[in-house]
Amino acid sequence: MVRQATWLCAILIVTQSGALLADSGLPNLEFNGFGTLGVVHSDERNADFVADPFASEGAGYSDDWSAEVDSRLGLQATLRMTPQLSSVVQVVSEKRYDGSFAPEIEWANVQYDLTPDLSLRVGRMVQSSFMASEHRKVNYATPWVRPPQEIYRLIPVANFDGVDMRYRYPLGRLPMNCR
Template identity: 25%
Template sequence: MTPLFLRAFIHYLFIGLCTLTPCFAMAALAPSAEISGFARFIGGYLDTDGAKYQGYDDALSASQASLIGIQTNIALTPGLSVSGQLLMHSSADRDSGVEWLYMRYSPNENWQFKAGRLRTPVLRYSDVIDVGFAYPWISAPQQLYSGYLFSHYEGASARYRTRVGQVGINLEGYYGQYKDDINASDASYSANVEGLYGGIVDVMYGRLQLRFASLFAPDSDTDNAQIDPLRDAMLQAGFSRNAKVLDFKGDVDLYLMGANYETLDWFGAAEWMKINSKLEVLSTSTNYYVMVGRYFGDVQLHLTYANSRNTRKTIENEIPIGLSAQLDQLALVFDQVIGALPQDDLSTYTVGVRWDARPNVAVKLEWSHLRGDANKASYFTHIQPGFDRQANLLQMGVEWVF
């Protein structure tokens, strides 16, 4: 454990305990209450000094994915409850605090309603992505779970569960708003979506589960402290076409299909996601992963291939070259900004081992080979000249639920 992580862990643990004190008091008085938690201590090493990936570089670090979370579920009546989760994270790229807090109402076994701050339930592991004990990997495939889209929202959802013969069906719809920062490559954007909505269909038959999901973010508005002044300069100079390209307002749509199958000896899963946007600066992105694994008693061995491909329209620079040094400089800056916008073509090959040392403790070891497009960011950050977008990431860690 590095000294930096130790200091951060103690600091956030103290804040968390102080924040949750009212919840503990309420739980003690509630007729039915549950308090649980989870923690993960993850170390990682990237075998290159040419870039960073998920915050890792060529020095062993335990400050990127390590965290501790405490959650409460307080039953107010047989069908009404309040749930909350406080997350204390060691990474500088994530804020610690309340991850979700909502009220749940279940009038019967078929219907469930939630309202408050909720996880956006698109991907299979969206609700439990911080609880590493819940899935085989140390790091879920970055191509889908990188978190650059709208991972949470403030709003409401409704779920209906039923069975048709031997087929179980879950239907869910949600609506709300998102206002938070989105981290993408070396940039951070402030995003605001007033009417985010979507739906999920889960179909279960025996050991097979199929998932279909969607997310729609009409009129999303994104601000960037570096890009906004350039857009204003384009408007003042009369280059409205360039300024429009840099105006990050428009629709973003996401579609997902997934499947998983499990036996006593084998398990497998796959998810495919496509993101479309009317914004010229954003790419049409197609991402997926395929995983297969085998149980050997308390040990799991798994193999995963993940891939992302981005396609963006050609953006023409309307600023004429050669008329003045000022215009030449403005045109150069525009081209640099467009070229720096994240395009993440990356293939990842992952081999991992998980050992359930105890019913509530898992030890994991994972190796990933990263092969990206040398002309794109490919999920790497702090890229140095000459880096070919290829590296190996080694991670090890302990997952704990309590």
């Protein structure tokens, strides 16, 4: 059921974006992307250096140099249908366990803002277990080349299909010079 909702989100963005934009006259469809081209060298002859324990090969045993360990490409489409209703689809292509770079859907959800502080999402979302969960694959947005494996590989599940409710509560205002 949830898997069908994930695909429904993706189809909704692709099929309805043109009609909705024509009716509203607003630029509600936004495309974004990110990419990393990383090259790794290892002179280890008995094993490969890999960023993912399920990777089929990397640098070292297979080849001295590898551009497959850290390289990835991500594309995202966000469709704002109304001020309260939006949908997002994010597809990421990176080295997979089978050696391919077949793209996978990381995000595909519909969000409805019940109030400015309360929102509900349905579909595929990122598992928000860590501080950098929502931008962990956007390497230039983090202070490291790859997230620390000792922390970010403890939970092997990166995303989930389901329902998410978020409530934001402001604790206070920052002084103007701190923003």
